[in-house]
Each structure stands twice: as C-alpha cells, then as structure tokens.
Amino acid sequence: MRLIIFTILASICIFNSILAQSGSITGIVKDENNNHLMAATVLVLENNIGTTTDENGKYSINSIDEGTYTLRVSYLGYEPVEVTVDIISGKETQQDIALESADNTLQAVEIIGRRARTYKNAVSFAGTKTATLIKDIPQAISYVTKEIFADQQAYRIGDIVKNISGVNMFSGYDDFTFRGFRSGSSDSKMINGLRTVGIFGPQPILTNMERVEVIKGPASALFANTQPGGTMNYVTKKPLDESRKAISFTVGSFNTLRATADFTGRMNEDGSLLYRVNLGYEDGDSHRDLQKNKTFMIAPSVSFIPTKNTRINFDLVISQYKGKLDRGQPIFGATSGTDLTSTPPSFAIGEANDYHTNNVQYFTLSLNHQFSSRLSFNSSYMRFTWDEDLFEHRTSNSFALDSAGTQIPTLMGMQVINRVRKQVSDNLTNYLVYKVQTGKISHQWVAGLDYIQQTQPIGGGQSIARGYRKKDGNITTTYNPSDADNYVFENGLPVPNIPHFSLENPQYNVSYPHEYIFNVKQSYSPTKYYTFGAYLQGQLSIDRFKVLLALRQEFYRDVLNFKQPSEDKVKQEKLLPRLGLVYDITENINVYATYTESFQPQTSSILLNPELGGPFDPLSARMWEVGSKNELIQDRLSLNVALYRIEQNNILVNANDPSNPDLLQQRGQEVSKGIEIDVMGNILSNLSVTANYSYNDTRITESDNEEEIGRIKENAPFHQGGFWTKYTMNSGLLKGLGIGIGSNFVTNRVTFDTYTLGLKLPGYVVADAAVYYKVDRFNISVNFNNIFDKTHWTGGYSYTRLFPGAPRNYLLNVAYTF
Structure with a gap:
C-alpha cells in the first residue's frame, strides 16, 4: 500500500514538473x-x-x-x-x-452528435419526432447522458436506471417498472426512436450510447403500440465535426476486465464526411454464482453532408453476449417463512456447462433533406436482428414433492431447456415537417407514415425435460399422489425427470442433454406482426403559450401460422389522440398539462383460440399529467416536476376455472398515480449533480375478483429516489482531483407471492463514492459501489426467483484522450 501511495505522489510531481514547461x-x-x-x-x-x-x-x-x-x-x-x-x-x-445567437441550431433529426460534455441535455428528438427543447415538450422526459455513464462507470442499462425517477428494476433482466407498470418485451424500448426486438435476458451495454431517455406515460401517439408506464429510447453516438479520440481500460471486483474506444472526427477537409467508431469488450464474472459475462461490440457510424440541405447517417452495430441466463436466487419454501437469506444472495441454480449466447446486429439509415426554410423531409430505417442459443438447468418454479404431494422447502424442482430462435424487426418512418408563421402564431406541422414489422423465421424451437418418471417409462408434468403406485420411487420420494437441487447442499456438475428425457418438444412456427400508422402533429406557439395537437390512426395486423396453409390474420385498429399545453411563466419557468392514450393489441394466438374465452378488447390506457420545467443557473441546471394519473383497462388474467385452466378473462382497470422530481446539470462549472425522487401508487381498481381490488402491483415501490454529485478541484495543488458521492433508495415492494404466501422485498439504501484524478490527457478514477455492503434485492418474482443487488465492489478505470 505504501508503495502504491508513493508511486501516485511521485507521478503527480513528475506530471506537475512537465506541465510547468x-x-x-x-x-x-x-x-x-x-x-x-x-x-x-x-x-x-x-x-x-x-x-x-x-x-x-x-x-x-x-x-x-x-x-x-x-x-x-x-x-x-x-x-x-x-x-x-x-x-x-x-x-x-x-x-x-x-x-452570437444562432437562429436555427437544432437538427431536424439527430445525424450529427451532441457536443456537450455535461449531465444536462436540452433537446429531445423522440418526444415529438422533431428537435424540440425538453422544456417545451408537454410531457415528462427523463434522461441519463454518457457523462453520467462515465462518472458512475456504468456499463449496462441496469446500472443507470437509478438516475431516473419512477423507473426501477423488475428483475435481473432487461426488465423494468415504469410508473408502476412492467415494461414489455419490445413495445417499451426504442433505438433512436425505432422499435427493437424484445430480448429476454442480457441487458444492453452502453458502449455506443450517447444517452438514455424515458418518455413517461403512454407514447402510442408517437410509436404505435406501447406500454402505459413509459418508453425507453436509446440514443446512439453520432459522428462529430471535431476530432475526439478516447480509450479506456477497467478492472475491478468479480474478475472484471473491460476495454472501450471511441474515435470521431472528419474524414475529409470540408467536413462533409464524418465518422465515429465505438468498440467495447468485457470479460468477467458476477456477484452471482456460476454467472459470467463475455461481451463485445463493434459500432461504426458515418455521417455524409453533401450540401447544407441534405444530411445522411448510417449506423451499424454488431454485438455478442456469452454467459449464462441468471434465473435468480431461490430461497427456502413458503412453509419455512420468508427468510430472504435462507440461501446466500450469491446463490444460483444451474450446472457448470450451461450457456446462453445472444447475437445482436442492427443498422440504421437516416436522411434529412431541407427543401426550403419551411419544408423538410425526414426518413429513417432500421433492421434489428437477434438470435439466441440457450442450454440451461433452471427451476420448475416449484419445490420438490414427497410421496403425499407435500412441498419439500429445501429441495427445488428442476427442468432443462434447450432453445434456439431468431427474431427480426424492420422499422421505417417517413415524415414531412412544415414551418409557417400566420400572424402572431408560429406553426410546426409534422405529417408522417410509420411501418413496423417483426418476424420469427422458420427454424426455431425448444426442448424441455421436466416432470416425474412413471414405471411405464413415461413422464408426467407433475406428481399425482392418488396414482402413486405407477410412479418410480427412490429413498421414499417420487423420482423426477431432472434431479432435484438441494438448497442446503448445492452441487454443480457438468451435464449434457443425452442424460435426460425431453418430454416437451416444440418447433416454433414462423410468426409475423406488422403495424402501420398515419399521423398529424401540430406545434403552435403564440406569445407565452405553446400547444401540441396530435392524432394517429394505427392499423395493427397479427398473422397466425405465417406462411402455413392455415395462415390467419387478426386486424386491430385504434385512433390515438395527444393534447398538450405549455405556458411560459418566465423565460426559464414553464408549466404544462397533457392528455394522451395508448393501446396494446392482443395477439392472434389468443384471439383465434375459442377455448380461451375471447374475443378480447385491446389493452388501452390514458394519462393526465401536469408539471413544471425549470431552467436554473443560466440554463445549466434543470428542475422538472410532474404529477400524473394513468388508467389501464382490459388486462388479461387467468379466469381460474377448474374445468378450463387456460380460460382467460379481462380485468377491469389498474390505476397509477404519483409525483416525480428530476434535477440534473451543473451548479458550478466544476460541480455536477443528478437527483431524482418519485412517489407512485399503482393498484388494481376494478376486477371481477373482489379480493384483487386494492392490491398493489408487483415491484412498484411507493417511494424511490437518489442522487449523484461530482466535484472537481480546478485550481491549486489539488487541481484535477475530483470526488463523487451518491446514494439511491427503494421502499418495500410486493411480489407475485405476496398475497398468497406473504413474500415481500424489503426496501434499501445503497451508497456509492468515487475518486477522480485528471492530468493532461489522462483520467484515473476509482468507483466504490455499495460502500456499506448493504444486502438488498433489486427485484424478484417469487420464492424461487429473487434478484439480489451486488455487494460492495470497486472498479478502477484508466482513460486517455488524444
């Protein structure tokens, strides 16, 4: 330790002597x-x-x-x-x-990258499909910039949601709660405003991300079928017209090793051709047993500006994730109480040779052409491809059974899944923007057409081994004690197809598919859905008032048995309004009100199956929101406040009919209401801050099952929030030295087992800190996460699947810019 301290002090002296020359x-x-x-x-x-x-x-x-x-x-x-x-x-x-002030500094679409290097972002392209100041958008939009990513050494999307009010983890996957509602697979996530494929498992890495935005509440008037709680938009880094180059290396707890590179600048003298290349690599373990992460990303981007009126951008991203699918921490069964530490938080179930490989490729082509000072045309296309290869030993979401059919709380029922599949998403959006002045009213009108298509091509499938063995060689889904004579027994217990996993004495082995009887084999039929919408949006400004009017007609089509002789199609349509009003109290203080709706169609597999009890109406939601957006300290610090109420209707749930266990019914209504506060920016030039707080109450308000009415939604805490601040010395002997501190908290949450078995997730407070030192082109930083080693759970489903947060850990980063 003394040698390390001496080396650092000597290095500082050497650097200072060099700088003096x-x-x-x-x-x-x-x-x-x-x-x-x-x-x-x-x-x-x-x-x-x-x-x-x-x-x-x-x-x-x-x-x-x-x-x-x-x-x-x-x-x-x-x-x-x-x-x-x-x-x-x-x-x-x-x-x-x-x-000097610029008359028109905003791009129509984000083709050239953001130059700012602060926590604050002033403009959103996703909030209205045009470049609009966030303070002028009548809806809450939260964001996290790449500067916060760097200062917190965040590498995955789950690392940064603590900076966003009203958003928390639902599980350990790419799975979140927005304003009390769980995010969907692909209908709550966008890349540059275009729809992705819903990837189950690994979270996106942030290597090529400029910022992450969350449009709070329904966004169907912008993006077709979306979740009611919010939509997350990933904004990728774009080329800059100035040279910036950076490399960084990170080591840390859990055998973490990372390397990233970010190069951007001009490719020719006149700046008509710009480039950016982002590279990322990670190899490490996890705070969870058996889990490993091995990822890489290659992300080039090129912007071509042949004339002052035409801009074209091309992005390509190639990434791969190799690891295991972490199904969470199981604890002893409900008959033993709700002790979340009956197994260690690091405890995971599986075998040593399990694997989960995900390949993601997507490319985006964007065009902006300015016909005149009033009229412009914008077009973007993205193809997103994901394929998965999975082999895993996981829980059957139940405990072992004894001869009488009683659960054994220390033995976990198991299953083995081998799965291969692929999904492809195509997005095309085209719209015209027309600006005009009529008297004292400034108009900006957007008229456009969107097309979204997602397919699952032929060739996918999965095999599952589970259940109990019978004497005749067959496998049954579960053990039936009334037919015990026909089952195979060993040590007085019915023999499972997959050996039970002991929570008291875990054993991790190397096992292969040929050792099991795969009693469920499923070939995935090709599937396809597509939706197209036409919309008109007007942004009108007169004196201190700004009005947003939007109307979208959506045409949704879901194809069952795609490309098969029995192909069938379901049509669902919806007219979606959006109305917002902004009033400038002062130049820096705005108040707003908004009303908007969303919808999510039911799938064809549900609507075309008469045994499920349909037909069913689409899920629909509507939101009322009021708030204030404030620009403080010469527009360097933003303070945003939002109050909202969201109603979601027609939720599909199981009808609990013993004669038809697959029968569904529609629950009447769920309501979310609350308040959110976000602060971000610079208090001083060397003092940055981001802070957030939210109160949310999401409950079932209407249901045919009276016992459900009043129940709180899963993983939707009443209170959550946090802050992060960084202070850097800019003069004196300690110039270049910086300190970062932060904390985040979440209150108690209910799970799927709360109202039947009493399982709740406790609230927690986690504190983080960091030390930075910058000299010349070198940046050295050390981040200490969960410095008080608080045991906590970021999300969870049930007794068999909980998701603990990481214990105390550190990350050491060395970066160089040139």
Whole structure:
C-alpha cells in the first residue's frame, strides 16, 4: 500500500514538473449582450484538449506546447467560433470570446452528435419526432447522458436506471417498472426512436450510447403500440465535426476486465464526411454464482453532408453476449417463512456447462433533406436482428414433492431447456415537417407514415425435460399422489425427470442433454406482426403559450401460422389522440398539462383460440399529467416536476376455472398515480449533480375478483429516489482531483407471492463514492459501489426467483484522450 501511495505522489510531481514547461491559455466567454456564459465548451482542436467555462464564463487550459493552435468555442443556441492563438512556453495567453445567437441550431433529426460534455441535455428528438427543447415538450422526459455513464462507470442499462425517477428494476433482466407498470418485451424500448426486438435476458451495454431517455406515460401517439408506464429510447453516438479520440481500460471486483474506444472526427477537409467508431469488450464474472459475462461490440457510424440541405447517417452495430441466463436466487419454501437469506444472495441454480449466447446486429439509415426554410423531409430505417442459443438447468418454479404431494422447502424442482430462435424487426418512418408563421402564431406541422414489422423465421424451437418418471417409462408434468403406485420411487420420494437441487447442499456438475428425457418438444412456427400508422402533429406557439395537437390512426395486423396453409390474420385498429399545453411563466419557468392514450393489441394466438374465452378488447390506457420545467443557473441546471394519473383497462388474467385452466378473462382497470422530481446539470462549472425522487401508487381498481381490488402491483415501490454529485478541484495543488458521492433508495415492494404466501422485498439504501484524478490527457478514477455492503434485492418474482443487488465492489478505470 505504501508503495502504491508513493508511486501516485511521485507521478503527480513528475506530471506537475512537465506541465510547468508548457504554456497556457485563459479567457472569458460572453454573448453579444456581454453576459457571461457558463459551461461553454472550449477546445484546442490540434491536440483535443478542452474544458468548460465556470459560473463567471472563465476558462483555463494548461500544459500546451509552444506553437500556433485553433481554439473552438461552442454553446447550445449560439454559433460556434474558431480563433487562432499563439502559445508561448512558460507564459499565459489571454483570449476572450464573444458568441452570437444562432437562429436555427437544432437538427431536424439527430445525424450529427451532441457536443456537450455535461449531465444536462436540452433537446429531445423522440418526444415529438422533431428537435424540440425538453422544456417545451408537454410531457415528462427523463434522461441519463454518457457523462453520467462515465462518472458512475456504468456499463449496462441496469446500472443507470437509478438516475431516473419512477423507473426501477423488475428483475435481473432487461426488465423494468415504469410508473408502476412492467415494461414489455419490445413495445417499451426504442433505438433512436425505432422499435427493437424484445430480448429476454442480457441487458444492453452502453458502449455506443450517447444517452438514455424515458418518455413517461403512454407514447402510442408517437410509436404505435406501447406500454402505459413509459418508453425507453436509446440514443446512439453520432459522428462529430471535431476530432475526439478516447480509450479506456477497467478492472475491478468479480474478475472484471473491460476495454472501450471511441474515435470521431472528419474524414475529409470540408467536413462533409464524418465518422465515429465505438468498440467495447468485457470479460468477467458476477456477484452471482456460476454467472459470467463475455461481451463485445463493434459500432461504426458515418455521417455524409453533401450540401447544407441534405444530411445522411448510417449506423451499424454488431454485438455478442456469452454467459449464462441468471434465473435468480431461490430461497427456502413458503412453509419455512420468508427468510430472504435462507440461501446466500450469491446463490444460483444451474450446472457448470450451461450457456446462453445472444447475437445482436442492427443498422440504421437516416436522411434529412431541407427543401426550403419551411419544408423538410425526414426518413429513417432500421433492421434489428437477434438470435439466441440457450442450454440451461433452471427451476420448475416449484419445490420438490414427497410421496403425499407435500412441498419439500429445501429441495427445488428442476427442468432443462434447450432453445434456439431468431427474431427480426424492420422499422421505417417517413415524415414531412412544415414551418409557417400566420400572424402572431408560429406553426410546426409534422405529417408522417410509420411501418413496423417483426418476424420469427422458420427454424426455431425448444426442448424441455421436466416432470416425474412413471414405471411405464413415461413422464408426467407433475406428481399425482392418488396414482402413486405407477410412479418410480427412490429413498421414499417420487423420482423426477431432472434431479432435484438441494438448497442446503448445492452441487454443480457438468451435464449434457443425452442424460435426460425431453418430454416437451416444440418447433416454433414462423410468426409475423406488422403495424402501420398515419399521423398529424401540430406545434403552435403564440406569445407565452405553446400547444401540441396530435392524432394517429394505427392499423395493427397479427398473422397466425405465417406462411402455413392455415395462415390467419387478426386486424386491430385504434385512433390515438395527444393534447398538450405549455405556458411560459418566465423565460426559464414553464408549466404544462397533457392528455394522451395508448393501446396494446392482443395477439392472434389468443384471439383465434375459442377455448380461451375471447374475443378480447385491446389493452388501452390514458394519462393526465401536469408539471413544471425549470431552467436554473443560466440554463445549466434543470428542475422538472410532474404529477400524473394513468388508467389501464382490459388486462388479461387467468379466469381460474377448474374445468378450463387456460380460460382467460379481462380485468377491469389498474390505476397509477404519483409525483416525480428530476434535477440534473451543473451548479458550478466544476460541480455536477443528478437527483431524482418519485412517489407512485399503482393498484388494481376494478376486477371481477373482489379480493384483487386494492392490491398493489408487483415491484412498484411507493417511494424511490437518489442522487449523484461530482466535484472537481480546478485550481491549486489539488487541481484535477475530483470526488463523487451518491446514494439511491427503494421502499418495500410486493411480489407475485405476496398475497398468497406473504413474500415481500424489503426496501434499501445503497451508497456509492468515487475518486477522480485528471492530468493532461489522462483520467484515473476509482468507483466504490455499495460502500456499506448493504444486502438488498433489486427485484424478484417469487420464492424461487429473487434478484439480489451486488455487494460492495470497486472498479478502477484508466482513460486517455488524444
């Protein structure tokens, strides 16, 4: 330890002595009205060294070799400025900059990347399908930028949802709760506003992400069939018209090893061709037994700007995840109480040679063409492909049975699943944007057509081995004690097809498919659904009022037995309105109100099966929301507050009919209501903060089963929130040293076993901290997560499947920019 401390101190002294031989540049950035601009970006183009201005508009860049350089200063809403400066060794060069307001600084679609390097993001393209200031959108939109990813050393989407109000983990998968409602597979997730395939299992990594946005509440008026609680939009990094290059290496707990690279800049002198390449690699274990992560990602992006009126962008992402599918922590059965630590939180069930491989490829092509100052055309297409190869030993979601059919709480029933499948999604969106001024009213109209298609091609299938063995060699789904004489027994217990797993004395072996009798074999029939919609949206502004009016007609088609002789099609249609109003109390304080609806069609496999009790109406939801959006400290800090009520109707549930166990019925209504608060940005130029809090109450309000009325929805806590702040010394002997601290909390949650067996997940508070040191182009950081080693559960289903959070751990990162 002494050697490490001595090495660090010696390195700092050496760096300081090197810096003393260079020159520096300092100055003040102002606007045309002589106002100081805080957090403007100042960059030396030749060596890519940069900084941001403080609350007085002042900047300072040290350790620049003698020579002539180009200084670029940029700030949202202002035209960037480039000036030539001469640096003299041992001297400080003074260079003040004045920026002029830009009439039109927002792209129509996000083809060129975001230059800002702060926690705050001002613009959303997904909230209205046009580049609109978030404060002018009459609906809550939360986000997390890549700067927060870096400061928290977040690598997966699950690492950063704690920064978003009203969002928490439902399980350990790519599976969340938005405002009390569970996210769906593919109808709550977008990439650049385009629909993905719903991947079950591994969470997306953040290597190529610029930010993650959550559009709160129904978003069907924008994106067709969506979940009522919210829609998550992943915004990928786009090329920049300035050179930035960075590499980083990370090691840490659980044998973690990561490497990333991010290169961007011009490919030709005039800047008409830009590029960006993101690379990511990870190899590590987990805080969960047996679990391993091995991922890689290659993500190139090219922007072509042949004229000032035409912009084209192409993104390609190739990624692979190799590991095991973590089915969660099982605990002793309900007959032994609800002790969540009856097994260690690290405890997992499986075999040593289980595997789960996921390959994801997607590419996006986007076009923006400006016909005139009033009319533009936008088009985007994305093809998303996912294939899965799975072999796993997992629970049967039940405990072993003795000869009398009674559960044995320390022995877990097991099954083996071998699965191969592929899914492909195609998205195409085309729309025109028309801007016009009529008297005092400014109009922006959007008219468009969307097409979404998802298919599962022929060739997929799965085999399942489970149940109990009978003397005649057959396998039954479960053990029937009234027919005990026909079952095989060993040590007084009915013999399962897959050996039971002991929770008291776990054994991990190497097992293969030929050892089991696969009594369930299923070939996946080709499937297809497609939906197309036409919409019209108007954004009108007069004095301090802004009005958003939108209407979308959706045509949904689900094909059963696709490409088979018995092919059949289900048609479902919906007219979706959206109405919002924004009022500017002051230049920096807005209040808003909104009403919007969503729908989710029932699948053809349900609607065309008469034994299930249909026909059924589509799921529908509507939301009322009011709130305030505030820009503070010279627009460097945002404070957003939202109050909402969401009603979801026509939820399908099992009818609990003994004569027809598959019979379904529609539950009347579920209601979510609450309040959310989000704060993010810079208090000072060297003090960044993100904070959030939400209160949510989501319950069943109407049901034919009176016992259900008033029940709280699963994994929907009443209270949750957190904060993260980073402070960096910008002068003195400790210049470049930074400290980060944060915490997040979640209150108690119910599970699927709460109202039958009494299982609840306890609330928790987790604290994190980090230390940073930046010198010249090097960044060194150490993050300490869960520093008080709090045992906690981020989500869970039942006694057989709980998802513990990570114990105390660390990550050490070294990064270099050039």
